[in-house]
Amino acid sequence: xxxxxxxxxxxxxxxxxxxxxxxxxxxxxx
Amino acid sequence: xxxxxxxxxxxxxxxxxxxxxxxxxxxxxxxxxxxxxxxxxxxxxxxxxxxxxxxxxxxxxxxxxxxxxxxxxxxxxxxxxxxxxxxxxxxxxxxxxxxxxxxxxxxxxxxxxxxxxxxxxxxxxxxxxxxxxxxxxxxxxxxxxxxxxxxxxxxxxxxxxxxxxxxxxxxxxxxxxxxxxxxxxxxxxxxxxxxxxxxxxxxxxxxxxxxxxxxxxxxxxxxxxxxxxxxxxxxxxxxxxxxxxxxxxxxxxxxxxxxxxxxxxxxxxxxxxxxxxxxxxxxxxxxxxxxxxxxxxxxxxxxxxxxxxxxxxxxxxxxxxxxxxxxxxxxxxxxxxxxxxxxxxxxxxxxxxxxxxxxxxxxxxxxxxxxxxxxxxxxxxxxxxxxxxxx
Numbered sequence: 081x082x083x084x085x086x087x088x089x090x091x092x093x094x095x096x097x098x099x100x101x102x103x104x105x106x107x108x109x110x
Numbered sequence: 111x112x113x114x115x116x117x118x119x120x121x122x123x124x125x126x127x128x129x130x131x132x133x134x135x136x137x138x139x140x141x142x143x144x145x146x147x148x149x150x151x152x153x154x155x156x157x158x159x160x161x162x163x164x165x166x167x168x169x170x171x172x173x174x175x176x177x178x179x180x181x182x183x184x185x186x187x188x189x190x191x192x193x194x195x196x197x198x199x200x201x202x203x204x205x206x207x208x209x210x211x212x213x214x215x216x217x218x219x220x221x222x223x224x225x226x227x228x229x230x231x232x233x234x235x236x237x238x239x240x241x242x243x244x245x246x247x248x249x250x251x252x253x254x255x256x257x258x259x260x261x262x263x264x265x266x267x268x269x270x271x272x273x274x275x276x277x278x279x280x281x282x283x284x285x286x287x288x289x290x291x292x293x294x295x296x297x298x299x300x301x302x303x304x305x306x307x308x309x310x311x312x313x314x315x316x317x318x319x320x321x322x323x324x325x326x327x328x329x330x331x332x333x334x335x336x337x338x339x340x341x342x343x344x345x346x347x348x349x350x351x352x353x354x355x356x357x358x359x360x361x362x363x364x365x366x367x368x369x370x371x372x373x374x375x376x377x378x379x380x381x382x383x384x385x386x387x388x389x390x391x392x393x394x395x396x397x398x399x400x401x402x403x404x405x406x407x408x409x410x411x412x413x414x415x416x417x418x419x420x421x422x423x424x425x426x427x428x429x430x431x432x433x434x435x436x437x438x439x440x441x442x443x444x445x446x447x448x449x450x451x452x453x454x455x456x457x458x459x460x461x462x463x464x465x466x467x468x469x470x471x472x473x474x475x476x477x478x479x480x481x482x483x484x485x486x487x488x489x490x491x492x493x494x495x496x497x498x499x500x501x
Contacts, residue, residue, distance in 0.1 A: 098464055
């Protein structure tokens with residue numbers, strides 16, 4: 081299996097952070 | 111049937127279920143609210159209107175109440191004008207509303223409700239004439255005023271036997287509406303005739319007008335409100351009707367996502383960042399697919415929350431209002447920084463991989479193209495590989 085590149089890890093980390101912020105924004109409405 | 115198709119059908123069914131649940135679970139809290147407000151006096155039904163009450167204390171009618179439903183900025187609200195038996199307005203109560211607490215307190219703090227005291231059915235209540243709107247809360251000011259006026263009309267009919275003429279719809283096609291129509295026309299022309307050089311000036315106009323001046327970029331909460339039937343009254347907010355159903359209609363007719371690619375103010379800012387020093391890192395295909403699936407899931411969740419709670423404003427998770435209104439929680443400011451920071455490295459980072467409004471627009475464009483060709487395209491994919499907002 082191909083090892084993930086640093087670029088891929090960085091993008092996924094950024095994306096996870098954004099998803100986390102969006103989920104917190106959504107759930108705080110409830 | 112493959113997994114994607116099954117998931118799509120299940121997702122749509124769940125959304126329909128949430129929409130139905132949100133409608134059914136709404137209970138009428140007006141009578142409970144009025145009982146609590148006027149305790150120990152009794153509140154009982156009166157008059158010919160299905161929802162008219164009187165407050166009885168010591169066997170005498172103290173007040174008459176004619177509640178009415180209206181749609182404010184956040185969604186439907188019940189407004190209850192309280193009148194003396196001689197039909198002089200004492201106060202206006204709001205037993206139910208879906209405005210954000212901060213927004214509602216803003217109306218209270220600016221003395222909006224106090225203006226109604228002492229008004230009678232002879233005073234036609236109208237924002238701009240007899241009632242002043244609270245700046246920054248004009249839509250809700252108009253909606254509440256209209257509900258109070260219609261309650262007073264019902265009371266005048268019941269008590270005095272006087273039928274007041276229904277107020278006409280005041281169409282307000284001002285400068286903002288005309289500017290929006292001009293932007294739509296320019297965006298359509300830009301797409302139709304492939305005027306690539308006009309793209310950036312158009313986005314800049316979108317940024318200035320929809321972002322900085324009007325602070326009204328399309329959010330997924332607007333689209334949720336449309337599905338939930340919580341759109342503002344057209345006479346109160348013509349701009350909303352031109353912007354939200356207007357954008358969806360143009361996309362559905364043209365099959366091109368002209369809002370995201372040509373008008374979105376947040377997209378414009380990201381393009382500016384990319385063009386003034388962005389690194390343009392390419393995103394591997396498998397990560398693109400994963401991120402797009404994530405955006406679709408998030409959009410679905412935002413719509414589910416809005417539908418199930420019956421409050422479209424709950425879906426507003428995008429950072430637009432934070433950035434252009436300079437109001438937001440700490441988490442929302444983190445979101446603005448991450449989205450704009452990401453666009454230094456990846457063009458239109460937010461638009462391509464997260465924006466729920468963008469997912470809705472792309473789905474509409476995808477469905478249109480699929481319907482035209484008579485083939486099935488997955489809603490979140492569309493022709494995403496070669497039509498993203500950067501094209």
